[in-house]
Amino acid sequence: MKSKGIFYSFAAILGVVAAVVLVNLMKVDGPVGPDGQKTKEFKMLDSTVENVMLNVFKSPAPVSDHGKNVDRMIVFVHILMAILFVGWSLYFLATLIKFNSKTNPKADYYGVRSKVGTTVAEYGVILVEVVLITCFAVPLWADVVNEEQMEKIKAASKEGKGKGLELHILAKQYDWNARYAGNDGRFEEQALRFANKVDNPFGIDPEKADVDDVIITTARSKDNAIVVPWDRPVALKMTSMDVIHSFKVLPLRVCKDCIPGLQLPIHFKVNPDLLNDKNGKPANKEDDEHLFLITCAQLCGDGHGYMNGYLKVVHPNKFDDWLETKSRAELEKRKAVKIKPDLAANTSSAK
Ligand SMILES: [Cu+2]
Numbered sequence: 600m601k602s603k604g605i606f607y608s609f610a611a612i613l614g615v616v617a618a619v620v621l622v623n624l625m626k627v628d629g630p631v632g633p634d635g636q637k638t639k640e641f642k643m644l645d646s647t648v649e650n651v652m653l654n655v656f657k658s659p660a661p662v663s664d665h666g667k668n669v670d671r672m673i674v675f676v677h678i679l680m681a682i683l684f685v686g687w688s689l690y691f692l693a694t695l696i697k698f699n700s701k702t703n704p705k706a707d708y709y710g711v712r713s714k715v716g717t718t719v720a721e722y723g724v725i726l727v728e729v730v731l732i733t734c735f736a737v738p739l740w741a742d743v744v745n746e747e748q749m750e751k752i753k754a755a756s757k758e759g760k761g762k763g764l765e766l767h768i769l770a771k772q773y774d775w776n777a778r779y780a781g782n783d784g785r786f787e788e789q790a791l792r793f794a795n796k797v798d799n800p801f802g803i804d805p806e807k808a809d810v811d812d813v814i815i816t817t818a819r820s821k822d823n824a825i826v827v828p829w830d831r832p833v834a835l836k837m838t839s840m841d842v843i844h845s846f847k848v849l850p851l852r853v854c855k856d857c858i859p860g861l862q863l864p865i866h867f868k869v870n871p872d873l874l875n876d877k878n879g880k881p882a883n884k885e886d887d888e889h890l891f892l893i894t895c896a897q898l899c900g901d902g903h904g905y906m907n908g909y910l911k912v913v914h915p916n917k918f919d920d921w922l923e924t925k926s927r928a929e930l931e932k933r934k935a936v937k938i939k940p941d942l943a944a945n946t947s948s949a950k
Pocket residue numbers: 844845895896897898899900903904906
């Protein structure tokens with residue numbers, strides 16, 4: 600009996616390993632990734648995945664490099680859940696009919712004797728779930744929150760050579776705020792004593808004149824959107840000022856919790872080849888712009904449903920111009936504010 604158990608356990612482990620290896624063998628060479636190395640991707644079933652996402656789930660097409668991987672996970676999990684729903688429903692109905700009180704007036708302590716069918720079903724579900732987790736979910740998660748990649752993007756953002764962008768996202772009831780390092784490539788230090796929800800959510804010293812961080816507060820209007828470039832890796836560092844929110848931009852396939860006290864990472868790259876206009880034609884020329892809605896994916900209070908914002912995706916050159924102008928304007932604005940009290944003092948002393 601004991602050796603039989605060991606044999607089954609061994610066979611189960613071997614089966615799982617074989618399934619994982621077989622699924623991974625289906626991978627073919629994909630496009631070059633942000634680290635300059637060729638990625639591996641699953642081509643099989645991709646047209647089905649795309650079809651289900653666009654036509655059944657009515658989702659917008661993904662525009663980020665990792666978007667396809669997220670779609671695969673969504674579709675595969677839904678297919679598994681649909682099979683389980685139908686399977687368990689049929690099993691439930693069969694049980695109701697087979698073991699009704701007319702044919703079985705007395706309850707049977709032992710129940711079903713043969714367990715082959717249910718055992719095969721249960722181990723089949725475990726096998727599929729292990730394949731989903733190891734072949735799709737874990738690699739995807741490791742890819743979008745890859746620490747090494749995050750550090751590379753941050754370093755590139757600091758150098759300011761246009762190879763990466765580090766962007767800080769701050770959620771609060773009920774809007775989205777963002778901060779860029781500005782022309783000096785350096786994020787100004789934050790202090791809790793300066794932070795307030797009205798005009799200084801990031802807690803920058805209001806007395807400091809040499810700060811050129813670009814801050815977008817309440818990205819609620821299209822003219823005040825959070826701007827990112829396409830074809831450039833973007834590393835987000837996200838947190839919240841009050842309760843848990845979740846930053847979600849559906850076409851980017853980015854959805855990540857913003858939790859008070861934590862700085863959570865996620866990175867993405869918008870693929871210009873996936874950017875189309877409303878008629879499905881490529882829209883990645885220098886003057887093209889794409890406006891995506893930011894929504895909150897965590898119930899965060901009575902204004903949760905209205906917690907929307909805008910994210911604008913533009914050509915990298917346009918982005919560089921925008922950031923430079925904004926950063927310069929921010930510096931000048933701060934200097935002007937810093938000068939004002941002195942002017943006022945001079946005026947009052949002249950009186
Ligand atoms: Cu919310």
